[in-house]
Amino acid sequence: MRKVVIIGIGQTPVSEHWDKSLKELAGEAIFSALVDAGRTNVDGLFVGNMLSGSLNRQENLGVLIADWVGLKHAEAVKVESACSSGASALRAGLIAVASGEMDSAVVVGVEKMTDARPGETTAALAAAADADYEAVHGLSFVAINALVMQRYMHEYGWKHTDFALFSITAHANAVNNPNARLPFAISEEDYRKARMVAEPINLLDASPIGDGAAAVVLVPADSLRSRGSSNGRPLVTIAGSASATDTIAIHDRPNPLWLSAAALSARKAYAQAGLLPDDIDFFELHDAFSIMAVLSLEASGFAGCGQAPRLGLEGSISMGGRIPIATMGGLKARGHPVGASGVYQVVEITLQLRGQAGKNQLERARTGMAQSIGGSGATIVTHILRSE
C-alpha cells in the first residue's frame, strides 16, 4: 500500500444553511479543498453522509455531487456508517488511493439536518440504533447516551459536574473557530444550570446538530515528491486508519461502559503508525455527548476505566494540557452535522499539523488522532495523522 497524504482541505461553517442545498454545501467544501490542493480534478469522490435519504429525499449522492462540482465521469459513491459516515468515507478513499486503484480522491462529509419538520431529525437519528429493538421502544439517541452516563456515574462514583470540563473546553476552543456552530464560552455555572434533556444529560452535555460539509483531497505521497507540490507546507500523512464494530445495541455488550470498537480500531491504528497513546499530541474525539468523550479517552488508552473525568479536572484536555481535545470546538461546539463530523475532525487536525490553526494553534502538533463513532459505540473509526 502506498503512503497517502492530505494535500487539500475545505469546510463550510456548521450552521443553519437555509439557502444552500445538500450538494451546494458539499460543493463549497470540495471547491475549497481543491483550491487548497492546487488541483482541478481527481479520480474519485467518496461522500460520507447518513441522513440524505430520510431528511433530504436524496440518494445517489456520489454522482449528484460529482456532477455538481464538475468531476466529469469520475467514480463516485456514498459511504454510510451513521455518525461515523465521514470517517468511513475517508477510509474508503484512503484504501482506493493507497492501493493504486486510483491516483487521487476527494472525500467529502456532508449533512443537512436543520431543514426538517419538528421531531423529524430526532427520529432520523434513531436510525443509527437498532430500529427493531431500540428505536421501536421510543428510545431516542440522547436517551441511550443518558442511560450510559447514568450507569457510568453509578459505577465509578462521579458527579454530574465532574463532566463539566469536557463541554467548557470545547466551547472555549470554538470561540476562535469561524466555522463553529456555537462559538461562545460557557462557565461551570452555565453547565450546572443548563436545561435537562434526558437525565443526566443536559443541553451542555450534548452536541448541536447542524448543516455543514468538510472535504479533504488525497494523493499518494510519492506523486508529490516527483511534482514538488506540497506548497512548502508540512506534509500531512495518514499514518494509521482502522475501523471496528461492536454490537449495535448497548444492552448486548458485556460491559456497557467499554467501547470495544474504539479500543480495537485505536490499537490497530497505533500499530500501523508505530505509536503509543503517549505519542499522540492531540485527540479530536467524538464528543457528541460528554460521556462519549470520556469513554473514547478510556478505550483509546488515555485514561484507565472510570478515570477519564480526572483528565478534565486536572486540565489535561485543555490546549496546554497533556492531551488536548476538541481543539476547534469538537462536536460539542463546532457542531455535529453527523455524516460530516468525521471529515471536520481530519480537516481540523490538518490545520493543526500545518500550523494554520490560528489562535488555537497548539505548540506541539506533530501527531493528531481522530476518532468517529457511528451509533452508540457500534461503529468506530480511528485515524492518525502525522506531519512530516
Added chain:
Amino acid sequence: MRKVVIIGIGQTPVSEHWDKSLKELAGEAIFSALVDAGRTNVDGLFVGNMLSGSLNRQENLGVLIADWVGLKHAEAVKVESACSSGASALRAGLIAVASGEMDSAVVVGVEKMTDARPGETTAALAAAADADYEAVHGLSFVAINALVMQRYMHEYGWKHTDFALFSITAHANAVNNPNARLPFAISEEDYRKARMVAEPINLLDASPIGDGAAAVVLVPADSLRSRGSSNGRPLVTIAGSASATDTIAIHDRPNPLWLSAAALSARKAYAQAGLLPDDIDFFELHDAFSIMAVLSLEASGFAGCGQAPRLGLEGSISMGGRIPIATMGGLKARGHPVGASGVYQVVEITLQLRGQAGKNQLERARTGMAQSIGGSGATIVTHILRSE
C-alpha cells in the same frame, strides 16, 4: 493488487418477505454464502443498499448486519449509489481484499421495499434522480425512462413491439429460477396488451420491486492455492471491475440515448480483463426497463447505436444466442430489490461459471459480465467474472 476470487454465494428469493426484517434477509444470504464458502468468519462486511433510511428507518446497516450474523468486531460499512449500490459495495469489498487491507470480505446487497405505504416506494426511488431539479417536478423514475424510450423510438424508428423480446427472454429464463419474483413465461401478446404505466413503458417493460438479499464471499486467489479450498469447483475470478458516472440528470447530457458511464466502465473493465465484447459469453445487464437493456448493450459494445433491438429480434439475447442476457430472469423477472440487484447479478454469473445454473445452464459460460445502473445512467458499475 491481488487477484480476487468469489468462493461463496448466497441469495434469498426475491419476494414480499413480510415475515423478515432487513437484517434477517441480509443474514440469510450471508449465511448461505459463508456455508457455500466453507467459512465461519471474514474480516469485513460491505452492504449495498439504497432505501433503508427512507423505507426502513434504519441506517448504520454495516454494524447492524455484522452484529446480527455474528461477525464480531468486523469492519462493516454501507455503500450507496442508488440502484447500483450492490455493485458499488462489491467494488469496495474487492478493492479492500485486492489491496491487502483485509484478507476476506463478504458483500451483501439487501433491500426491503414492499412493506411501505402506497406511493412511498415510488417517492423513495425518485431519490436516485436529482431531488431539486427532477423529482421536485413530479418526475418519477418510470417517467424518466419513458421519456428516454420515447426519444429512442423517435430517433431510430423502432416500434414498441420491437422491444418485446427483452421482456419475453427474461421471463422465459426466470421460469427455472426458484428465487425469481415472476417465474412465468409471457407471450408477445401479453407484452402488447400489458397495462400502460408511463407511455410507452407498460407493465411488462418494467421490472418489479421486491425484498431480497444476495451475498458473495471474496478472498485473494493466492490464499486458495495454499489452502486448496476451491472445493473442486471452477475458480471464479473477478477479472475486471470499474465504475463511472455521468450527469445525474438526463437533460444535461449531449445525447440522452448514450450511456457514457456504461461505455467508460465497460471499456475499463475490458482492458483490465484483456478482453473485447466478443469474448463475453453472457451479460447480466440492468434491465430495470427494457430501454435500459437496449442502451446498455449499445454502450457496452454489443450493438451499434440504435441497433440493439435487432439483437432481440434476431434471437441473439436468448440462451442459445450470441450474447445471452438475464440468464436467471434479470431485473425484469428475477426482480429488482434495488440495492441488492448488483449482487444478484454476480451470484447468478457465478452459478453459470461453476456450471450450477440448473436448467438454465449455458453451454459456453467461461466469461460473464455484470452491469448495474444507479439512477438513469448516472452511476454505472461493470464487473467481468471468469472461471479458471
